[in-house]
Amino acid sequence: xxxxxxxxxxxxxxxxxxxxxxxxxxxxxxxxxxxxxxxxxxxxxxxxxxxxxxxxxxxxxxxxxxxxxxxxxxxxxxxxxxxxxxxxxxxxxxxxxxxxxxxxxxxxxx
Amino acid sequence: xxxxxxxxxxxxxxxxxxxxxxxxxxxxxxxxxxxxxxxxxxxxxxxxxxxxxxxxxxxxxxxxxxxxxxxxxxxxxxxxxxxxxxxxxxxxxxxxxxxxxxxxxxxxxx
Numbered sequence: 001x002x003x004x005x006x007x008x009x010x011x012x013x014x015x016x017x018x019x020x021x022x023x024x025x026x027x028x029x030x031x032x033x034x035x036x037x038x039x040x041x042x043x044x045x046x047x048x049x050x051x052x053x054x055x056x057x058x059x060x061x062x063x064x065x066x067x068x069x070x071x072x073x074x075x076x077x078x079x080x081x082x083x084x085x086x087x088x089x090x091x092x093x094x095x096x097x098x099x100x101x102x103x104x105x106x107x108x109x110x
Numbered sequence: 111x112x113x114x115x116x117x118x119x120x121x122x123x124x125x126x127x128x129x130x131x132x133x134x135x136x137x138x139x140x141x142x143x144x145x146x147x148x149x150x151x152x153x154x155x156x157x158x159x160x161x162x163x164x165x166x167x168x169x170x171x172x173x174x175x176x177x178x179x180x181x182x183x184x185x186x187x188x189x190x191x192x193x194x195x196x197x198x199x200x201x202x203x204x205x206x207x208x209x210x211x212x213x214x215x216x217x218x219x220x
Contacts, residue, residue: 009185024187025163030211032163032187053135053142053209055165075119077134077142077207097187099163099209101140 009034013107019043023107024097031103037061037090045087050100052080059094063087119144123217129153133217134207141213147171147200155197160210162190169204173197 010023018041024032037043037059045064054063055077063072065086072078074094080086088096120133128151134142147153147169155174164173165187173182175196182188184204190196198206 024165024185025189027189027191029191030161030163030189030209032165032189034185051140051211053140055134055142055207055209075134075144079135079137079140079142081137081139097165097207099140099165101161101211 015043021107026103026108029102031100031107033098033100033104033107035096035098037088037093037095039091039093041090041093043088045085047083047085048100048104049082050102050104051082052086053099054078054080054088055097055099057095057097059090059092061088061090061094061096122146125153131217136213136218139212141210141217143208143210143214143217145206145208147198147203147205149201149203151200151203153198155195157193157195158210158214159192160212160214161192162196163209164188164190164198165207165209167205167207169200169202171198171200171204171206 012020012022014020018038021033021035056072056074058074060073066084122130122132124130128148131143131145134144166182166184168184170183176194
């Protein structure tokens with residue numbers, strides 16, 4: 001097992017004034033990331049080859065994948081296929097647990 | 111996107127008297143599964159080729175991977191490499207959010 005696969009959460013990275021993330025655990029093949037949105041937080045459309053699942057830890061999110069929007073709430077989850085364009089906004093704020101496979105190496109580089 | 115990738119949780123499957131699971135979302139490539147342990151619940155050692163991440167939604171778990179035990183608590187996560195033997199027990203009970211890649215097809219067959 002990689003040393004990086006610990007249960008000690010990493011430091012928060014402020015993505016923008018309303019969104020921050022921290023890595024919870026990772027190996028080269030998989031990565032668990034917590035993302036917090038302040039009210040009005042918005043993740044603009046983007047895509048990556050990594051598979052992604054998103055689990056709603058708290059709050060409510062309007063999550064759009066390839067133009068299809070659905071509202072996901074605490075306890076819901078959704079899967080983003082490889083290279084699918086997706087975006088996310090949270091009017092009231094909340095927290096997500098994202099899992100990527102393979103790991104988002106770009107999140108490891110400061 | 112597969113029709114199965116909805117935010118409607120599936121029915122609970124009772125794994126044994128103290129452990130139950132339900133599928134939250136899935137595509138062929140990835141699957142999100144909620145697992146609930148009653149106090150004393152135990153998942154005996156097993157292995158599968160699928161990558162797995164485990165996020166602790168509530169409670170505390172003694173999680174053993176390839177003979178290495180660590181206690182993970184609410185908000186912690188851990189990654190199980192492909193084919194690694196792992197087991198899990200929860201003295202006090204709790205809930206996990208497991209993500210598998212690819213999907214656990216064996217969970218889809220009644």
